Amino acid sequence: MAVPFSPDRLVAILRAEGVRVVEVDEWRTHNRNHRGSFGPINGVMIHHTVSSGTESSVRLCYDGYDELPGPLCHGVIAKDGTVYLISSGRANHAGGGDPGVLSAVVAEQSLPATNKHDGSPGATDGNAHFYGFECVNLGDGRDPWPDEQLDAIERTSAAICRAYGWSAASVIGHKEWSDWKSDPRGWSMDDMRERIDRRLGRTPEQPKPTEPTKPSATQYAPFPGAGWFRQNPRSPLITAMGRRLVAVGCSRYSQGPGPQWTESDRQSYAAWQRRLGYSGDDADGWPGPTSWAALKVPKV
Template sequence: MAVPFSPDRLVAILRAEGVRVVEVDSWRTHNRNHRGSFGPINGVMIHHTVSSGAESSVRLCYDGYDELPGPLCHGVIAKDGTVYLISAGRANHAGAGDGDVLGAVIDEQELPAPNDRSADGNVHFYGFECINLGNGHDPWPAEQLNAVELASAAICRAYGWSAASVIGHKEWTNQKVDPVGFSMTDMRARIDRRLGTKPEQPKPNPTPPPTPQYAPFPGVGWFKNNPRSPLITAMGRRLVAVGCSRYSQGPGPQWTESDRQSYAAWQRSLGYSGTDADGWPGPSSWAALKVPQV
């Protein structure tokens, strides 16, 4: 029986496989375990979000919505290949699906066509939501598909599974069409090839430089509470350094409208627009800013 990974173990296996990981808010305890069990684990399920924009997509999958509370997956895979972890427990991603499909996944056999909804996939699968509109026209960058391969292979390797344990949502239930835009058969072939080799390890360096220590993202709610903290000063200095200052004086430790306007300029410089560039920090733009620990 495959038990779920601890949060630390999940991060470790993903990073060992080469996945670029961002930990979002309280993801380690953010789950739906009060609604049912999580485990035994039998596979990995791949989805698309039907959304665009990293920050808004991560927030949607973290929070969910009225009809479907979050978390809506375990990780969100962005266009640039970053995997944003949003849960380590039960998540609302798979829903009801075909019990015969679950049996085939467990036995690592060819998948039957799904035709019933007799099994609860939220119990048995890790789920990754890939940011894509799902309209057949939104591209799948090589970095994103590589991250799907890496994340799936990491879990399969840790459990001793083959790529037959990785399925698309549309292979679980005939009520879904995702993922649209790439072949799950081709993706499983990629995963099996990767599982046949050891993950590439970084070459030893006798005098490696110290790893920069960056401040973790404190959550958008923290900023909206008008904090006073040395972290705000450190953030402001980074915004000045990257040419996004909108300060008439400072920056200082108190969050102000000048901080928000400066951060909005930073978001726009990354290519965000609309509500994704409203000046309230989000996890991906925060990671890109590289605010030092204070």
């Protein structure tokens, strides 16, 4: 389970990636943690501010406004590439979004089209799961994106992915999370993910290899089929699954886990489905292919 970085750790990984960092006011304790959880962390979300000017944009994101109190992100990326740190905890940046998108991010798979937004039935709280970075831009499709700013987006995203062991598939735009949103506008998230993956194929400031480093696709157990679990199986795969459920904080075991499928396994898996944003019959504890892929059960 990916826990949030400490403030010192966040500063360190950004600077190690070559990011120019400015710490703003009391950013280390400036958060919305009293309004909900922050974690487990599953990805990075990129936004545009719909504003101009570094100082005023930073102030807006730090303070927020009456309808949406600050902090509004974890960092503001200025046009000159400087990253102004706003918060190290929960921030009001993502709002509600599509649980299918979260599942794809967790599994590092291609994103489905989003059909959820803040307040819609079944939407998932993105503020709990994503680091958010607001980029200073009017968002009208005409305001330029300087190379320095795009480089800082790449470096900032890569720094977080590198520290967690993620690929660039863990980086999304706000518009890919909520069907109400259009940010970031002016460049392609797919192109940015390609840039991030190229950077992740090397250590900071070293020459790029010809191929990015990617995790092996063969290290995880394939989904055995929904019917297999309903046959009350006894298998080392059940033990491996249970250990992963414990690792991601979804244990409902009084002892174990063990090789025999039990009601504790089902309840633990239901907790994992709810963690991914599923509810009702979609969180009944019987594994499905998407939630199984997201769990990353190792081969046995």
